[in-house]
Amino acid sequence: MFKKIIRLSGCSGTTIVKNIAVAILDATTMVVPNFCIFFILMEMLEPEPSNTKLMIYCALIAACLVARLFSVWMSFITHSSFSSGAGYTMRGNLMDKLVKIPLGSLLSMDLGTINNTLLKDVEFSEYALSHVLSYMLGISCVLLLLMAGLFVVDWRLSLSMLIGFPVAISLFVWLTKLTQKGKRRLFQSSDTLNNSIFEFILGIRVLRAHGQAEGDMLALGEKMKQARDAHLKYEMGASLAPAAFVIFSEVGFASLILFGLHAIGTQTLSLSVFLLFLLVSMQFFRPLTQLAILLSQFDYFNVSLNRIDELLGEKELENKHSKDPQVSCYEIEFNDICFAYEEAPLFEKVNVVFPEQAVTAIVGPSGSGKSTMMSLIARFWDTDNGNITIGGQKISEMSQSKIAQHVSMVFQDVYLFDDTIYNNLVMGQDISAEKLERVCRQAQCWEFIQSLPNGLETVVGEGGTRLSGGEKQRISIARALLKDAPIVLLDEATAALDSGNEVLIHSAISALIKDKTVIVITHNLSSVIKADKIVVLVRGEIEAVGVHDELMRISPTYQALWSDQLKAQGWQI
Numbered sequence: 344m345f346k347k348i349i350r351l352s353g354c355s356g357t358t359i360v361k362n363i364a365v366a367i368l369d370a371t372t373m374v375v376p377n378f379c380i381f382f383i384l385m386e387m388l389e390p391e392p393s394n395t396k397l398m399i400y401c402a403l404i405a406a407c408l409v410a411r412l413f414s415v416w417m418s419f420i421t422h423s424s425f426s427s428g429a430g431y432t433m434r435g436n437l438m439d440k441l442v443k444i445p446l447g448s449l450l451s452m453d454l455g456t457i458n459n460t461l462l463k464d465v466e467f468s469e470y471a472l473s474h475v476l477s478y479m480l481g482i483s484c485v486l487l488l489l490m491a492g493l494f495v496v497d498w499r500l501s502l503s504m505l506i507g508f509p510v511a512i513s514l515f516v517w518l519t520k521l522t523q524k525g526k527r528r529l530f531q532s533s534d535t536l537n538n539s540i541f542e543f544i545l546g547i548r549v550l551r552a553h554g555q556a557e558g559d560m561l562a563l564g565e566k567m568k569q570a571r572d573a574h575l576k577y578e579m580g581a582s583l584a585p586a587a588f589v590i591f592s593e594v595g596f597a598s599l600i601l602f603g604l605h606a607i608g609t610q611t612l613s614l615s616v617f618l619l620f621l622l623v624s625m626q627f628f629r630p631l632t633q634l635a636i637l638l639s640q641f642d643y644f645n646v647s648l649n650r651i652d653e654l655l656g657e658k659e660l661e662n663k664h665s666k667d668p669q670v671s672c673y674e675i676e677f678n679d680i681c682f683a684y685e686e687a688p689l690f691e692k693v694n695v696v697f698p699e700q701a702v703t704a705i706v707g708p709s710g711s712g713k714s715t716m717m718s719l720i721a722r723f724w725d726t727d728n729g730n731i732t733i734g735g736q737k738i739s740e741m742s743q744s745k746i747a748q749h750v751s752m753v754f755q756d757v758y759l760f761d762d763t764i765y766n767n768l769v770m771g772q773d774i775s776a777e778k779l780e781r782v783c784r785q786a787q788c789w790e791f792i793q794s795l796p797n798g799l800e801t802v803v804g805e806g807g808t809r810l811s812g813g814e815k816q817r818i819s820i821a822r823a824l825l826k827d828a829p830i831v832l833l834d835e836a837t838a839a840l841d842s843g844n845e846v847l848i849h850s851a852i853s854a855l856i857k858d859k860t861v862i863v864i865t866h867n868l869s870s871v872i873k874a875d876k877i878v879v880l881v882r883g884e885i886e887a888v889g890v891h892d893e894l895m896r897i898s899p900t901y902q903a904l905w906s907d908q909l910k911a912q913g914w915q916i
């Protein structure tokens with residue numbers, strides 16, 4: 344476990360040595376005065392006490408008090424800087440990991456679990472490193488020093504003090520192991536509840552519209568109860584180990600008194616030594632209770648560390664070459680692509696070319712793999728076999744940032760950040776005011792931005808909640824236009840818009856796709872008639888490739904899609 348702490352916290356050997364040194368100094372300043380008091384008492388019981396010796400003991404006590412001020416201050420600084428440094432490193436590594444794992448895997452993870460790991464587990468680790476680990480270290484040093492001192496004075500009494508330890512330690516380890524499952528259950532119930540709370544907030548509109556405002560459908564009440572029960576069960580189980588440890592180790596106190604009285608009776612022990620043991624045993628058994636509680640908290644910390652470690656162990660997108668290959672043309676090619684989300688393959692040896700500076704439409708029934716094709720081009724997932732190339736260069740050898748430079752995407756669901764329209768548009772790029780206005784006009788969003796109270800400085804709310812669907816869509820097109828990437832992927836970009844918005848967005852899209860390699864997915868077949876190439880996809884297989892007239896002759900699926908669309912247009916509400 345210590346290896347894991349060092350690995351995950353990123354702390355150096357020097358930091359560990361510093362922490363241990365401070366703990367030893369702290370413990371020494373606590374233990375030495377006890378023995379000095381004993382020696383002062385012994386000296387005073389002598390017929391002629393030595394003033395020099397008494398002065399030395401008093402000076403030692405004073406020196407320990409001064410050193411203690413320093414050690415307390417030092418331990419506060421070293422432990423806090425260790426724990427906050429470790430928290431910073433863990434959070435940084437986790438964020439770095441989230442950037443490197445395939446987007447598809449990331450999106451399929453539970454939001455509640457990621458949130459709990461990034462916030463709760465890291466926070467608890469910080470707390471455990473600054474409070475639990477440091478106190479454990481300090482208390483252990485005090486106990487070891489006290490015991491070493493006592494062994495020097497009288498090993499028989501020392502052994503009698505430790506008589507209950509073998510049983511106490513065995514019971515502690517056994518009971519701690521027994522609560523492992525409870526700990527996992529506690530974390531899982533917290534993740535599940537957290538996830539449902541996220542779902543509740545994100546889906547609040549749907550829930551209210553369906554009279555589910557109290558979240559009954561998500562069984563929030565039940566999940567809260569489960570979290571409460573898991574917590575209660577864990578607390579009850581977790582308190583057993585420290586309780587058993589304290590009870591059995593304190594048997595040593597009774598054994599010390601019995602053995603001490605017996606030894607005094609047989610005149611093999613002096614009263615002063617017995618008094619020393621009684622005095623020091625108070626200092627010994629009290630911190631032992633604290634140590635037992637800290638040890639069980641430390642075990643809880645172990646679960647948090649494992650969860651952080653698990654997330655850090657998630658598979659990353661592979662980058663086979665350190666240098667990004669140069670791309671001079673933007674034709675996209677699928678060569679023998681095999682891909683499966685889970686067990687069942689979706690694509691098996693798919694071959695298709697998306698020509699440069701041409702519009703290719705992908706059509707096919709729902710679930711045939713159209714969006715997956717786009718996700719693979721953007722390298723949200725890595726393929727299981729085969730290569731996707733841009734201008735002949737494998738995308739598996741390109742970094743995420745390089746692919747992002749080549750590819751712009753516009754989806755049906757637009758996400759805007761809770762920031763100004765300006766920042767949502769430029770996305771960190773340095774763009775001149777003239778260019779911004781020109782692009783916004785092209786994307787048909789300049790007028791409505793100007794009509795907002797703060798224009799470009801208007802804050803849009805989380806996810807862009809203060810804007811309409813059409814407004815958000817035009818901003819996302821302006822964003823893609825500003826990026827000016829040579830490849831544009833449009834996934835149902837105009838679905839769910841009213842006809843007024845659709846006209847505006849179609850003219851915005853025309854500006855976006857000019858002279859670009861464009862791949863478009865749309866259920867509105869009338870907009871694919873003019874496409875340079877149409878790919879018909881059925882259950883992950885390419886049924887036919889061609890232009891509209893050809894496909895109307897050779898592709899049964901394309902004919903069926905048209906026939907369905909014409910029927911749907913005849914529908915009346």
Ligand SMILES: Nc1ncnc2c1ncn2[C@@H]1O[C@H](COP(=O)(O)OP(=O)(O)OP(=O)(O)O)[C@@H](O)[C@H]1O
Pocket residue numbers: 447451684685689707708709710711712713714715716
């Ligand atoms: N993240 C995922 N994990 C597991 N399976 C997935 C995932 N995303 C999609 N699928 C499955 O892969 C198949 C293809 O999905 P995809 O979204 O690519 O189809 P599509 O043709 O774009 O569908 P639609 O037209 O309805 O949007 C479907 O069976 C879908 O259930």
